[in-house]
Amino acid sequence: MNQQTASKSVLRRKPIDDIEEENKHSGLFKSLGLWQLTAIGVGGIIGVGIFSLAGLVAHGSEGNPGVGPAVLFSFLIAGLASGAAALSYAEFAGMIPRAGSAYTYGYVALGEIIGWFIGWDLLLEYIAIVAVVAIGISGYFDAFLSGIGIHMPTWMTSTADEGKGGIINLPAILVCLLVTWILSRGTKAFGRFELVAVAIKVILILFIIGLGIFYVNTENYNPFMPSGFGPVVAGAATVFFAVFGYDAMSTAAEEAKDGKKHMPKAIILSLIVAMLLYVAATLVLTGMQNYKDIDPTAGFASAFTGVGLPVIATIISVFAVLSILTVMLTFLLGVTRVWFSMSRDGLLPGWFAKTDRHGTPQRVTWIAGVASAFLAGVFPIKEVADLTNIGILAAFVVVCVSVIVFRYTKPNAPRTFRLPFMPVVPAFGVLASAFLMFQLHWETWLRFGVWLVIGLIIYFAYGRRHSLMNPDSPRHKVDSQPLA
Numbered sequence: 001m002n003q004q005t006a007s008k009s010v011l012r013r014k015p016i017d018d019i020e021e022e023n024k025h026s027g028l029f030k031s032l033g034l035w036q037l038t039a040i041g042v043g044g045i046i047g048v049g050i051f052s053l054a055g056l057v058a059h060g061s062e063g064n065p066g067v068g069p070a071v072l073f074s075f076l077i078a079g080l081a082s083g084a085a086a087l088s089y090a091e092f093a094g095m096i097p098r099a100g101s102a103y104t105y106g107y108v109a110l111g112e113i114i115g116w117f118i119g120w121d122l123l124l125e126y127i128a129i130v131a132v133v134a135i136g137i138s139g140y141f142d143a144f145l146s147g148i149g150i151h152m153p154t155w156m157t158s159t160a161d162e163g164k165g166g167i168i169n170l171p172a173i174l175v176c177l178l179v180t181w182i183l184s185r186g187t188k189a190f191g192r193f194e195l196v197a198v199a200i201k202v203i204l205i206l207f208i209i210g211l212g213i214f215y216v217n218t219e220n221y222n223p224f225m226p227s228g229f230g231p232v233v234a235g236a237a238t239v240f241f242a243v244f245g246y247d248a249m250s251t252a253a254e255e256a257k258d259g260k261k262h263m264p265k266a267i268i269l270s271l272i273v274a275m276l277l278y279v280a281a282t283l284v285l286t287g288m289q290n291y292k293d294i295d296p297t298a299g300f301a302s303a304f305t306g307v308g309l310p311v312i313a314t315i316i317s318v319f320a321v322l323s324i325l326t327v328m329l330t331f332l333l334g335v336t337r338v339w340f341s342m343s344r345d346g347l348l349p350g351w352f353a354k355t356d357r358h359g360t361p362q363r364v365t366w367i368a369g370v371a372s373a374f375l376a377g378v379f380p381i382k383e384v385a386d387l388t389n390i391g392i393l394a395a396f397v398v399v400c401v402s403v404i405v406f407r408y409t410k411p412n413a414p415r416t417f418r419l420p421f422m423p424v425v426p427a428f429g430v431l432a433s434a435f436l437m438f439q440l441h442w443e444t445w446l447r448f449g450v451w452l453v454i455g456l457i458i459y460f461a462y463g464r465r466h467s468l469m470n471p472d473s474p475r476h477k478v479d480s481q482p483l484a
Contacts, residue, residue: 009112009464009470010111010112010113010464011110011111011112011113012111012112012467012469013107013108013109013110013111013112014104014107014108014112014115014345014469015108016095016096016108016410016413028099028187028254028255028340028355028359028361029186029187029188029255029359030254030255030256030257031187031188031191031255031257031359032187032191032252032255032256032262033256033257033262034262034265034266035195036191036192036194036195037249037252037256037262037263037266038265038266038269038270038273039191039194039195039198039199040191040194040198040248040249040252040266040270040329040330040333041245041246041249041266041267041269041270041271041274041330042198042201042202042245042270042273042274043194043197043198043201043245043326043327043329043330044244044246044249044270044326044327044330044334045242045243045244045245045246045270045274046198046201046202046205046242046245046273046274046277046278046323046327047133047201047242047323047324047326047327049075049239049241049242049243049274049278050205050242050277050281050300050323051298051299051300051316051320051323051324052296052298052299053238053239053241053242054071054075054239054278054281054282054285054299055285055294055295055296055298055299055300055302056238056296056299057071057074057235057238057239058071058282058285058286058291058294058299059291059292059294059295059296059299060227060291060296061296064231064234064235064238065226065227065231066226066227066231066291066292067225067226067227067231067232067235067291068223068224068225068226068227068286068291069220069221069224069225069282069283069286069287069291070224070225070226070227070232070235071232071235071239071286071291072279072282072283072286073225073232073236074232074233074235074236074238074239075236075239075242075243075275075278075279075282076275076279077233077236078236078237078239078240078242078243078436079243079271079275079278080428080432081236081240081396081429081432081433081435081436082240082243082244082271082396083271083275084400084425084426084428084429084432085244085247085396085399085400085426085429085433086246086267086268086271087268087420087425087426087429088396088399088400088402088419088425088426088429089101089102089105089246089247089250089267089399090263090264090268090417091264091403091415091417091418091419092105092399092403092406093250093259093263093264093417094259094260094261094263094264094415094416094417095260095414095415095416096108096253097253097254097256097259097260097263098254098341099251099252099253099254099255099337099338099340099341100119100251100337100338100341100342101122101247101248101250101251101253101334101338102118102119102122102247102395102396102398102399103115103116103118103119103122103338103341103342104341105398105399105402105403105406106119106398106399106402107119107345108402108406109401109402109403109405109406109409110398110401110402110405112347112464112467112469113459114398116342116347116459116463117452117455117456118394118395118398119338119342119347120342120451120452120455120458120459121391121394121395121448121451121452121455122334122335122338122391122392122395123335123338123339123368124391124451125388125391125392125395126248126331126332126334126335126338126368127335127368127371127372127375128372128375128388129241129327129331129388130176130179130328130331130332130335130368130369130372130376131372131373131375131376131379132376132388133327133328133331134172134175134176134179134328134372134373134376135169135172135376136324137171137172137175137321137324137325137328138169138171138172138175138376141171141321142171152171168377168378169376169377169378170377172373172377173373173374173376173377175325175328175376176328176369176370176372176373176376177373179325179328179329179332179369180332180365180366180368180369180372180373182329183329183332183333183336183360183365183369184360184362184365184366185360186359186360187252187255187359187360190329190333193329194326194329197322197323197325197326197329198326200319200322200323201319201322201326202273202277204316204319204320204323205277205281205323206277208281208284208300208316209277209280209281209284212284212285212287212288212300212304213284215303215304215307215309216283216284216287216288217287217288218287220286220287220289220290220291221286226291233439234439236436236439237389237436237439237440238389240389240393240436241388241389242278243271243274243275243278244392244396245270245274245327245330245331246266246267246270246271247334247392247395247396248330248331248333248334248335249267249270249330249333249334250263250267251333251334251337251338251341252333252337254337255359260416261416264416264417281300285299285300285303288303288304288306288307289302289303289306289307293306298317298320300313300316300320301313301314301316301317301320304316332365332368332372335364335368336361336364336365336368337361339352339361339364339368340352340353340355340361340364343364345467345468345469346463346466346467346468346469346470346473347459347462347463347466347467348462348463349462349466351363352364352367389436389440389444390437390440390444390445391448393433393434393436393437394433394437394448396429396433397429397430397433397434397437399429400426400427400429400430400433401426401430403419403422403426404422404423404426404427407422407423
């Protein structure tokens with residue numbers, strides 16, 4: 001194969017007409033309405049950000065000075081970058097309601113190799129996020145039991161690398177398997193559970209904000225930005241983990257009753273609701289307690305304990321577990337649908353794309369669930385968390401670039417939502433996401449690069465040859481559409 005032919009083979013784009021036909025025979029059940037989709041988005045966005053990261057960034061950690069009440073700005077900066085990407089996602093989701101999200105958008109607009117890289121990237125990122133959240137839930141659960149006089153053995157609540165004498169994080173493993181079982185029961189059952197759980201979560205946060213207002217001491221807002229603006233921006237890269245759950249929700253587009261109409265609304269609604277709650281919550285948290293005294297692992301629990309309400313702190317700890325559980329569900333849904341979509345396209349073995357009587361890809365659901373349980377059970381939270389943000393930011397860059405390219409290469413394609421101020425908004429999303437990527441440690445870049453190299457080997461060894469866009473594919477033959 002000459003160089004020109006090889007170039008065309010890796011940059012071939014998937015036609016939208018093929019996607020429309022595939023959606024009719026996907027095996028996935030269309031059972032999600034607007035509010036269930038919005039609940040999945042809110043469930044993926046709100047959780048760790050309010051209950052853990054807000055306190056961590058405000059208080060500071062080793063090598064990272066506390067930003068104090070200016071954690072509000074960290075969330076706003078992250079929210080602006082995420083908002084630009086959200087509008088790009090919304091335009092694509094209304095045009096291509098398919099289980100694949102950024103993977104599919106990159107495949108359609110920029111070519112197969114770009115779609116592969118982002119899909120391969122998201123497989124690791126989403127599994128790692130599920131593991132990170134499971135480790136966080138394990139910590140809350142252990143703290144709750146300790147508070148009522150029950151002490152779990154150290155060997156079963158921490159990993160060997162944490163230096164606490166532990167062997168395995170058993171609660172984290174069990175919660176991963178529980179979430180996997182819930183998701184395996186089918187999208188309809190999952191959607192109902194998510195809707196109820198998110199409703200409880202929002203009520204809890206509104207309760208925390210409403211009660212906490214009465215204990216705000218405005219003196220705690222002075223100084224508002226104790227460490228300057230630099231750490232605030234670095235904090236934005238950290239809390240970005242808390243503002244991108246809608247991208248995992250968009251992987252459920254193929255299971256929406258009316259994806260073209262409801263997906264753009266659900267993406268935008270979920271981010272707006274989340275940002276409003278984040279702004280109010282961070283103001284209350286840093287107003288209730290001096291940022292130096294905030295517990296970086298359980299901010300609101302320590303804040304209410306500090307004002308003499310330990311019972312409220314216990315209630316918050318209990319419901320925080322349920323709240324964070326919805327984040328796991330959303331991202332586990334995301335990884336299974338991306339994996340399913342890549343397998344259906346031939347880039348990974350078709351064995352993974354089989355669905356059961358619930359309309360659920362059971363094989364990838366349990367493989368992803370067990371993989372997340374393994375990460376959560378044997379690795380400390382920092383090492384797992386390092387695998388997350390850079391990949392999501394890379395996906396955001398690709399989606400923002402894709403929406404610009406596709407607006408000009410396919411200007412007449414039907415769009416139920418058109419993002420405003422093209423190309424300024426997606427260009428801002430590219431720059432903001434790239435900027436936040438460069439705030440991350442070099443070791444994170446190294447791990448990211450190694451994972452992508454592994455993916456590149458798999459693509460050229462299997463995916464490129466078996467792709468359904470390859471005229472000589474052993475699985476199927478279709479006409480390719482090379483990138484112009």
